[in-house]
Amino acid sequence: MSFYGLEIAKTGLFISQRAINVAGHNIANANTAGYTRQRVISEAIDPATLVTRFGTAANGTVGGGAQVQSLEQVRDSFLDKELRREYGDGSMWSTRTDALEYIETMFDETDSSSLSKSLAGFFQAVLEFSNEPDSEEIRTNLRQSGITLTDTFHNFYEQLTEMRKTQNDSVASAVLSANDILDNIAAYNKSIAGYELSGEKANDLRDKRNVQLDELSKLVDIEYNYDSNGYLNVSVGGTTLLSHTTVTHLETVTNPTTGMYDVVLEGTATPLNFTSGELAAYVQMRDGASADNIGIPYLLNGLNTLAQSLAKEMNAVHSAGWTRATTSTASVSGINLFEVPSNDYSLITAGNFSISDEVLASVNNLAASDTQIVLSSTNPQAGNNKTALALSALCSAQNLANVSSFQGYLKGFIVEIAIESAHAQTMFESQTAVVQNLETRRESVSGVSVDEEMVNLIKSQQMYAASSRIITAIDESLDILINRTGIVGRG
Numbered sequence: 001m002s003f004y005g006l007e008i009a010k011t012g013l014f015i016s017q018r019a020i021n022v023a024g025h026n027i028a029n030a031n032t033a034g035y036t037r038q039r040v041i042s043e044a045i046d047p048a049t050l051v052t053r054f055g056t057a058a059n060g061t062v063g064g065g066a067q068v069q070s071l072e073q074v075r076d077s078f079l080d081k082e083l084r085r086e087y088g089d090g091s092m093w094s095t096r097t098d099a100l101e102y103i104e105t106m107f108d109e110t111d112s113s114s115l116s117k118s119l120a121g122f123f124q125a126v127l128e129f130s131n132e133p134d135s136e137e138i139r140t141n142l143r144q145s146g147i148t149l150t151d152t153f154h155n156f157y158e159q160l161t162e163m164r165k166t167q168n169d170s171v172a173s174a175v176l177s178a179n180d181i182l183d184n185i186a187a188y189n190k191s192i193a194g195y196e197l198s199g200e201k202a203n204d205l206r207d208k209r210n211v212q213l214d215e216l217s218k219l220v221d222i223e224y225n226y227d228s229n230g231y232l233n234v235s236v237g238g239t240t241l242l243s244h245t246t247v248t249h250l251e252t253v254t255n256p257t258t259g260m261y262d263v264v265l266e267g268t269a270t271p272l273n274f275t276s277g278e279l280a281a282y283v284q285m286r287d288g289a290s291a292d293n294i295g296i297p298y299l300l301n302g303l304n305t306l307a308q309s310l311a312k313e314m315n316a317v318h319s320a321g322w323t324r325a326t327t328s329t330a331s332v333s334g335i336n337l338f339e340v341p342s343n344d345y346s347l348i349t350a351g352n353f354s355i356s357d358e359v360l361a362s363v364n365n366l367a368a369s370d371t372q373i374v375l376s377s378t379n380p381q382a383g384n385n386k387t388a389l390a391l392s393a394l395c396s397a398q399n400l401a402n403v404s405s406f407q408g409y410l411k412g413f414i415v416e417i418a419i420e421s422a423h424a425q426t427m428f429e430s431q432t433a434v435v436q437n438l439e440t441r442r443e444s445v446s447g448v449s450v451d452e453e454m455v456n457l458i459k460s461q462q463m464y465a466a467s468s469r470i471i472t473a474i475d476e477s478l479d480i481l482i483n484r485t486g487i488v489g490r491g
Contacts, residue, residue: 009474093427118148133383156303174220179249221275315338324368329364331372370390
């Protein structure tokens with residue numbers, strides 16, 4: 001029985017040493033991203049059954065000490081799932097906020113090259129033209145102000161178009177990142193399964209896999225579960241992308257209608273359904289074309305509508321007026337102020353909006369009079385400024401088709417961008433607060449507290465010392481039994 005006691009004390013040494021090692025591992029990884037603190041789970045060893053020579057069990061048998069049951073991660077799976085869901089929403093609003101803030105800066109009203117200032121400058125030039133229609137300088141100023149206005153439209157159109165291409169490229173980049181992460185998780189799944197065949201837990205590998213799951217959840221909204229074998233499966237929108245070590249990759253294919261990337265399962269035409277994450281934000285900004293889904297197409301449509309309305313309303317008045325006559329050219333009507341591709345106003349965009357070729361060729365083709373101007377001694381018709389006044393009146397009109405008023409429409413357009421940007425910022429801040437709260441909760445459960453680990457380390461040290469003292473006590477008992485028993489009275 002004395003040797004049985006030594007065996008019990010030995011198990012105490014082993015467990016306390018394991019606990020010291022685990023505490024050291026936790027402390028060493030206190031600042032390691034994604035690390036989950038570990039703890040030793042021990043259990044008592046059942047007592048050995050002792051049988052006497054009479055065939056009955058001995059009374060007062062004790063257990064066999066303790067053994068390590070498992071090395072466990074302190075982790076809350078519910079918090080993990082909640083956090084990964086919120087990661088997706090947080091990344092979506094963060095990405096959308098960045099894009100809208102860039103657009104809001106683009107349409108900054110305080111900028112000297114803003115669309116509002118260009119439009120106001122053009123209207124001022126029209127007003128001056130209505131006051132002095134015969135001035136060469138005023139006519140030149142009007143034409144140049146028109147060119148400046150159309151160039152400003154072109155600039156915004158090109159910036160938004162380029163930004164849309166960037167968002168489209170970001171879709172492809174996010175898909176490649178998602179595929180890389182899925183491959184990494186599959187590799188970790190294989191390594192974990194192989195390591196755990198021994199019965200040990202691959203805790204550090206699981207930590208690395210969890211970091212990959214966190215990153216994937218920021219790209220796209222994921223769902224995951226563990227099957228009856230404990231193998232990890234990941235899906236998006238009901239489509240399984242990872243089944244243990246088998247990965248279904250994603251790919252981007254160019255949509256023949258839009259020219260933009262569609263996200264599909266590799267080798268198929270099956271679209272991937274997703275509603276959150278960076279990928280969703282890129283697609284929403286790239287394709288959003290309605291008031292409840294504002295994206296770049298919606299903004300381009302707004303600019304196109306304003307350009308079309310300016311051209312249609314101004315041309316309707318200008319083409320009815322008469323140009324200025326010179327000694328070499330007659331006064332004519334039917335001249336447009338703005339160019340109309342194929343005589344179809346719906347083909348005008350902010351990208352091709354321009355002053356008509358006739359006006360670009362000569363400022364004399366700006367129409368100010370509502371009657372023909374004739375340079376003749378018998379009919380000295382000098383004309384008037386009624387057409388120019390009608391053009392000036394359009395600048396402040398409040399009952400125009402499609403836009404009501406030019407400046408009012410533009411202000412509403414810019415305010416809409418500001419409101420949507422503020423909304424995205426608010427949602428991002430709210431989502432950030434939720435994520436930070438969940439991360440704090442997860443850290444309180446899974447994170448390493450150096451102070452707590454130092455306490456555990458001291459406890460394990462004391463346990464180790466106590467187990468050693470048991471062995472010493474048994475050794476001293478055996479020494480007395482073996483070397484000193486039976487020597488009393490010997491002379």
